[in-house]
Amino acid sequence: MTVAAGIGYALLALGPSLSLFVSVISRKPFLILTLLSSTLVWLVSLIILSGLWRPFLPLKANVWWPYALLVLSSVCFQEALRFLFWKLYMRLEDVLDSFADRISRPRLFLTDKLQIALAGGLGHGVAHAVFFCLSLLTPAFGPATFYVDRCSKVPFFLVSAIIALAFVTIHTFSMVIAFEGYAKGNKVDQVIVPVIHLSAGMLTLVNFASEGCVIGVPLLYLVASLTLLHCGKMVWQRLIESRNQSGSTLR
Amino acid sequence: MESSSILDSLGVEIIGVMAPVSICMFLVVLLTYSLSVTSDPQIRTAANLIYIENPSDSATVKLEGSLENAIVFVVLVAFVTFVLVLLFYYNFTNFLKHYMRFSAFFVLGTMGGAIFLSIIQHFSVPVDSITCFVLLFNFTVLGTLSVFSEGMPIVVRQCYMVVMGIVVAAWFTKLPEWTTWFILVALALYDLVAVLAPGGPLKLLVELASTRDQELPAMVYEARPTVSRSGGGGSSLRVLVGGGGGGVSDSGSVELQAVGDGAATHNLDYNAVAVMDVDGVGRSREGHSASPVSSEHSRELGSVGNRESVAEEEMSPLVELMGWGDNREEPRGLVEESDNIDRGIKLGLGDFIFYSVLVGRAAMYDLMTVYACYLAIISGLGCTLILLSVYNKALPALPISIMLGVVFYFLTRLLMEPFVVGMTTNLMMF
Numbered sequence: 001m002t003v004a005a006g007i008g009y010a011l012l013a014l015g016p017s018l019s020l021f022v023s024v025i026s027r028k029p030f031l032i033l034t035l036l037s038s039t040l041v042w043l044v045s046l047i048i049l050s051g052l053w054r055p056f057l058p059l060k061a062n063v064w065w066p067y068a069l070l071v072l073s074s075v076c077f078q079e080a081l082r083f084l085f086w087k088l089y090m091r092l093e094d095v096l097d098s099f100a101d102r103i104s105r106p107r108l109f110l111t112d113k114l115q116i117a118l119a120g121g122l123g124h125g126v127a128h129a130v131f132f133c134l135s136l137l138t139p140a141f142g143p144a145t146f147y148v149d150r151c152s153k154v155p156f157f158l159v160s161a162i163i164a165l166a167f168v169t170i171h172t173f174s175m176v177i178a179f180e181g182y183a184k185g186n187k188v189d190q191v192i193v194p195v196i197h198l199s200a201g202m203l204t205l206v207n208f209a210s211e212g213c214v215i216g217v218p219l220l221y222l223v224a225s226l227t228l229l230h231c232g233k234m235v236w237q238r239l240i241e242s243r244n245q246s247g248s249t250l251r
Numbered sequence: 252m253e254s255s256s257i258l259d260s261l262g263v264e265i266i267g268v269m270a271p272v273s274i275c276m277f278l279v280v281l282l283t284y285s286l287s288v289t290s291d292p293q294i295r296t297a298a299n300l301i302y303i304e305n306p307s308d309s310a311t312v313k314l315e316g317s318l319e320n321a322i323v324f325v326v327l328v329a330f331v332t333f334v335l336v337l338l339f340y341y342n343f344t345n346f347l348k349h350y351m352r353f354s355a356f357f358v359l360g361t362m363g364g365a366i367f368l369s370i371i372q373h374f375s376v377p378v379d380s381i382t383c384f385v386l387l388f389n390f391t392v393l394g395t396l397s398v399f400s401e402g403m404p405i406v407v408r409q410c411y412m413v414v415m416g417i418v419v420a421a422w423f424t425k426l427p428e429w430t431t432w433f434i435l436v437a438l439a440l441y442d443l444v445a446v447l448a449p450g451g452p453l454k455l456l457v458e459l460a461s462t463r464d465q466e467l468p469a470m471v472y473e474a475r476p477t478v479s480r481s482g483g484g485g486s487s488l489r490v491l492v493g494g495g496g497g498g499v500s501d502s503g504s505v506e507l508q509a510v511g512d513g514a515a516t517h518n519l520d521y522n523a524v525a526v527m528d529v530d531g532v533g534r535s536r537e538g539h540s541a542s543p544v545s546s547e548h549s550r551e552l553g554s555v556g557n558r559e560s561v562a563e564e565e566m567s568p569l570v571e572l573m574g575w576g577d578n579r580e581e582p583r584g585l586v587e588e589s590d591n592i593d594r595g596i597k598l599g600l601g602d603f604i605f606y607s608v609l610v611g612r613a614a615m616y617d618l619m620t621v622y623a624c625y626l627a628i629i630s631g632l633g634c635t636l637i638l639l640s641v642y643n644k645a646l647p648a649l650p651i652s653i654m655l656g657v658v659f660y661f662l663t664r665l666l667m668e669p670f671v672v673g674m675t676t677n678l679m680m681f
Contacts, residue, residue, distance in 0.1 A: 050670030135619035
């Protein structure tokens with residue numbers, strides 16, 4: 001269990017995002033910049049949150065409610081930040097559109113907007129995986145592994161990689177949902193994103209119970225796949241709509 | 252194709268600079284990580300002339316000692332830079348170029364060789380000394396030739412710039428901890444002064460080079476476009492020839508400058524600056540004004556020189572910087588002039604080195620600080636590039652990035668780590 005194991009854990013958490021990055025994001029420099037800035041936003045939010053909670057750390061290991069409070073506050077803060085991110089993106093979109101007008105190129109297409117949202121979401125997701133999973137992986141490259149008491153069947157690194165994968169999926173696609181929701185003024189989509197995020201965060205509290213990860217992790221994956229489904233359905237609808245629209249204008 | 256979106260071409264230049272910096276940092280981190288097991292004896296360079304840090308020293312002793320080290324180092328660097336400027340002023344350009352080649356040879360041969368050796372030892376690579384010597388020699392000679400030579404493909408030059416950055420940075424990561432931090436901060440401040448203050452050595456150097464229309468006598472990474480444009484075979488040549496010919500526009504760049512203290516052998520050091528100038532854009536183009544497209548375009552170009560409206564002022568810098576490369580699909584009438592607009596951003600080797608030193612130092616603590624510092628440095632670089640497009644003159648590339656990097660390092664270490672470790676070991680995430 002040395003280098004191979006470490007790389008395996010890392011790829012487990014970040015493999016899908018890596019392939020997304022290579023196939024979609026890396027083709028367009030602008031998307032890479034979006035990804036980097038969204039990663040930075042997430043990092044800054046994490047630093048601010050840890051600054052706020054620092055006086056209360058370490059939390060007692062046997063009471064669960066401070067953790068619930070922590071997750072709640074963090075999710076609220078990050079969702080507020082997502083809204084700010086959206087505002088920022090709106091301004092950027094205006095700039096891009098006016099630039100496109102000036103050099104007489106078409107404005108941003110729907111797919112462009114979706115890709116920007118995807119890059120933004122991926123940035124959040126990657127930041128999550130990097131800071132919550134990858135940065136703790138160093139010992140996994142060594143000869144030993146590590147188990148936590150509450151989840152004694154599976155190595156800690158494996159569980160955290162699996163959980164990180166779920167969160168990467170949730171973060172990535174909920175950003176797409178959120179951006180579409182804001183753009184269309186769709187209240188359901190706007191509300192569903194914080195709900196998804198909060199419920200995912202709260203589900204990790206199940207891990208607090210002894211052997212709770214046996215239940216918590218599958219539930220988390222249920223949330224992740226629901227997010228994925230919803231996002232897929234929504235994007236599909238939008239694409240069909242826009243194709244019909246452009247088809248009719250062409251005629 | 253009319254329908255290609257503007258997203259395809261935006262930001263190429265920024266990524267062209269960020270990618271090599273990222274590669275350099277990544278490889279330095281990998282090196283420090285894999286080689287850290289073998290405890291090297293402390294190295295003696297111009298960076299710790301005064302005080303040799305001892306882990307058992309008290310904090311005040313370390314503080315004073317590393318402060319002295321940093322001051323002495325910066326004074327040395329400033330002195331060597333002034334000598335360089337003097338030499339350049341009196342037109343000892345060839346001497347400077349040969350000196351740069353010599354220092355490149357030296358860096359690659361000795362410091363690179365030492366790193367090469369420790370890699371071989373660490374991974375027990377079965378290679379005999381003759382083969383190793385021949386390989387190293389060839390590698391070094393190619394690197395030396397690639398400095399300041401016209402004939403070399405730009406890719407080779409770029410690769411060697413990155414390699415030199417890695418080698419020097421890997422060397423500097425062996426400096427003791429406190430000294431490293433003080434030197435980084437001191438160099439960032441020095442860079443700020445040297446580039447921006449009137450009479451600053453780097454400012455003088457850059458101005459001198461641009462008034463004489465000469466290449467900067469320094470180690471500089473040029474992010475020139477290596478892909479040829481749709482224009483066909485001739486285009487890559489045009490890119491290389493740069494702005495010399497057409498008289499339309501050339502774009503200049505960032506830069507940096509190198510300073511070497513060859514005698515001390517290990518202390519080759521570089522500082523950096525970023526410069527960019529866009530000139531001559533507003534050439535008259537009566538002939539094209541008939542087409543609405545070109546008039547639009549020329550207005551855009553014109554706005555570089557003088558921006559009138561507030562709105563334009565607000566957005567054009569970013570857009571300018573990012574949008575420049577995409578004249579590919581313009582209607583025919585415009586092709587000739589827009590093709591002349593090439594922009595290369597130049598980044599000093601010193602930036603590569605000290606970014607990587609910071610990240611390498613962070614790697615000795617934990618992976619978490621590495622990611623945080625990487626993001627901080629890259630975003631600092633992004634800010635610098637945006638400022639570059641606003642001010643259109645040489646800018647120091649170190650201060651913003653290094654300051655952000657240092658701040659993020661300590662924030663991560665002091666605040667974030669206990670938080671994240673506390674969360675994750677309880678398998679709690681959000």
